[in-house]
Amino acid sequence: MDFAGAYTPDNIKFLLEGFWVTIQVAFVSIILSFIIGGLVGIIRYAKVPVLSQILAMIVETVRNLPLLLIIFFTYFALPEVRIKLEIIPAAIVALTIFESAMLSEVIRSGLKSVDKGQMEAARSSGLSYVQALIHIILPQALRRMVPPIVSQFISLLKDTSLAVVISLPELTHHGQIIYGQSQKFLIPILILVALMYFVVNYSLSIVAQRLELKRT
Amino acid sequence: MIVFDQVNKYYGDFHVLKNINLTINKGEVVVVIGPSGSGKSTLLRCINRLETISEGSLSVNGLNVADKKTDINKLRRNIGMVFQHFHLYPHKTVLENIMLAPKKVLGQTDAEAKKIAQKYLEKVGIADKANSFPSQLSGGQQQRVAIARGLAMGPEIMLFDEPTSALDPEMIGEVLDVMKALAHEGMTMVVVTHEMGFAREVADRIVFMDEGKVLEEAIPAEFYANPREERARLFLSRILNH
Ligand SMILES: Nc1ncnc2c1ncn2[C@@H]1O[C@H](COP(=O)(O)OP(=O)(O)O)[C@@H](O)[C@H]1O
Ligand SMILES: [Mg+2]
Numbered sequence: 520m521d522f523a524g525a526y527t528p529d530n531i532k533f534l535l536e537g538f539w540v541t542i543q544v545a546f547v548s549i550i551l552s553f554i555i556g557g558l559v560g561i562i563r564y565a566k567v568p569v570l571s572q573i574l575a576m577i578v579e580t581v582r583n584l585p586l587l588l589i590i591f592f593t594y595f596a597l598p599e600v601r602i603k604l605e606i607i608p609a610a611i612v613a614l615t616i617f618e619s620a621m622l623s624e625v626i627r628s629g630l631k632s633v634d635k636g637q638m639e640a641a642r643s644s645g646l647s648y649v650q651a652l653i654h655i656i657l658p659q660a661l662r663r664m665v666p667p668i669v670s671q672f673i674s675l676l677k678d679t680s681l682a683v684v685i686s687l688p689e690l691t692h693h694g695q696i697i698y699g700q701s702q703k704f705l706i707p708i709l710i711l712v713a714l715m716y717f718v719v720n721y722s723l724s725i726v727a728q729r730l731e732l733k734r735t
Numbered sequence: 736m737i738v739f740d741q742v743n744k745y746y747g748d749f750h751v752l753k754n755i756n757l758t759i760n761k762g763e764v765v766v767v768i769g770p771s772g773s774g775k776s777t778l779l780r781c782i783n784r785l786e787t788i789s790e791g792s793l794s795v796n797g798l799n800v801a802d803k804k805t806d807i808n809k810l811r812r813n814i815g816m817v818f819q820h821f822h823l824y825p826h827k828t829v830l831e832n833i834m835l836a837p838k839k840v841l842g843q844t845d846a847e848a849k850k851i852a853q854k855y856l857e858k859v860g861i862a863d864k865a866n867s868f869p870s871q872l873s874g875g876q877q878q879r880v881a882i883a884r885g886l887a888m889g890p891e892i893m894l895f896d897e898p899t900s901a902l903d904p905e906m907i908g909e910v911l912d913v914m915k916a917l918a919h920e921g922m923t924m925v926v927v928t929h930e931m932g933f934a935r936e937v938a939d940r941i942v943f944m945d946e947g948k949v950l951e952e953a954i955p956a957e958f959y960a961n962p963r964e965e966r967a968r969l970f971l972s973r974i975l976n977h
Binding site (some may be wrong): 639645646654 | 783785809811814818822824826884888
């Protein structure tokens, strides 16, 4: 084990560059998944005819596939049908597909957890279904959904490392490159990589807990 | 004003409303009583189409409630509803609870809506709670907010579904007092309640329901002193000895 040799400024800089890619890819995927998953969750909650059945099928399919397979699919299979994605977009698309399906379920069950009487009170006062959704149901559901959404985001950040299989230049991948140079770097580098994931994810869950406490 | 004509309603195979014929006139206060499960809530909820009828016709203010072409949101503006469990919006203050529909549905400005909300809060006697959240209020206060919320839309009809059943006994009076005042002002009211004092004092008519049917309609004094139907007699003796 060679901590001094592993933790050179260059190596640490290289790891941080990888971590920056991890965070960027995760961040873009999070935003996209939140939008898409939110829409899918709302459409399924509202039981929009036909569309909600189709979406239910897609969501169930995606949720039952390994993320790794979806990453292979967007990077290796899509070019076969003439959709060629670069590594980073391919990773983002794969993560977004997977995470949207997961989040849509979180959001749908959050919406369903709001007491039925809330919708009835809103509708009986003359609000349209969409108005009731926006002003009454969604705000209450969102508060309840903060913890599961944050934990979904944490798992997304960790899942980004799966994109190592398509050589996404993220944290895990950069770690591999460094300890590839010498077996003596393996443990020090893995420790540092683990620490980086941990610090960011743990901070996220602390923030989630704070938000939860504030609510109650 | 509200006319049920041969109305039937089914939940799947279950026949919940059976051949309902009932007319409620403007300014009338009608109290609906009957055993649990007899269809009282369903009857009330058909009036503002929270439930749809299966057969027959139902009109409110000349509008056909069952007709798909009827603008349901327009109909509902004119009908306030108060629920057993209040259903206040927990994420909004008392004032915001009351202002929401007038702003979003009637297009009132913030200032207009606020003025009206305050007026009704005064009317139900809790002007000092305007900026509280529902969770900070007692049950009786919450139900009075719910009534103010209904009134703020300026409806011609108010529906009450067991408004005092979820309240501690000492809070029932304050809610009934608000409802009585409303009745004296000439509001058209349909009230599902077993509060006999309220019925005797302000109801124009008692409607007794059992197993989905309207079994008896009578003025309160007559109904309580001498119910015609055996089932009504049985029901009354049960709630009196309760
Ligand atoms: N959504 C529903 N689906 C099926 N059955 C229902 C539904 N709502 C009410 N019921 C049934 O209809 C009957 C009448 O209910 P309700 O109108 O709530 O009675 P009440 O208010 O007089 O207690 C009850 O037997 C109840 O179980
Ligand atoms: Mg009921």
